[in-house]
Amino acid sequence: MNAPCALFVGRTTLDVVYALDEFPAEDTKVFARELRAAPGGPATNAAITHALLGGKAILMSAVGGGPWSNAVRAELDQRHIELIDLARDTSYETPLTAVLLNRAGSTRTIVNPPWASLTLNPHSTWNEAWGDVPPMVLTDGFHLAETMTLLAACRDAGAALCLDGGSWKPGTEDLAKILTIAICSERFAVPDRSAHAEATIAWFAEKAVPYVAVTRGPKPIVGWDNGRRFEIEVAQIDAMDTLGAGDVLHGAFCYHFARTREFEPALRLAAEIATRACQGPGIRAWNEAP
DSSP states (O other): OOOOEEEEEEOOEEEEEEEESSOOOTTOOOOOSEEEEEEEOHHHHHHHHHHHTTOEEEEEEOOOBSTTHHHHHHHHHHTTOEEEETTTTSOOBOOEEEEEEETTTTEEEEEOOOOOOOOOOOOOSOOGGGOSOOSEEEEOSTTHHHHHHHHHHHHHTTOEEEEEESSOOTTHHHHHTTOSEEEEETTOOOTTSOSOHHHHHHHHHHTTOSEEEEEETTEEEEEEETTEEEEEOOOOOOOSOOTTHHHHHHHHHHHHHHHHOOHHHHHHHHHHHHHHHTTSSSTTGGGSOO
């Protein structure tokens, strides 16, 4: 059986992660318990997860150059993830993100650099040199100006198009018109509507999106399958690191949905992997030997 293939479209960063016993008070100095640096960004983390499960992952993102790009490219090469770089032949540099992990509260605080206003390379059609159109496509909502037309073309070619809805972004309303699947966090809020699972599901249902789910941390996932509502219980654990757990869920979902085309079973398997990822440091903890 061929490995499931998926295209992941969106943001790439290099994350510098400081694990702290507790969040520091303002105007103080502290030493971290642990320090690590690794590629980040929702689409990139999802692509890495998909690859770790044995799938073929293609990442369309802005990596460019700068002092942090080599670390990102090395990881992608190690995981055999093909990169289609939206920043090719531009002065764009991979952004560096600072992440503070609070072990006391199992929370993470993320500080992003200023948004780069550089013009990136748009892609409106699938290039045959990249191979066949993947049957599974995920977008995290970043770089929609450069990729919306391509996403629509992939959907028209038969791909299932999934949104990783961490938060509302410009272009989401237009994107919803071509989605097959929307998996959002409870922080996702449609403008002028409440940040509530039922409100989010209702909005996507109005847009005729057949499969919708809202993740709510340790609370049950709320799902919608062509009008059938369901819930998935999340195992209660002593979480060590929740950074990127949602990205892991999306990558694992893409892998299993590409194999089966069954929404709820794929979501259940993905939720199990995301929960395991929270029990160790980093998004790869679930895949590492104890």
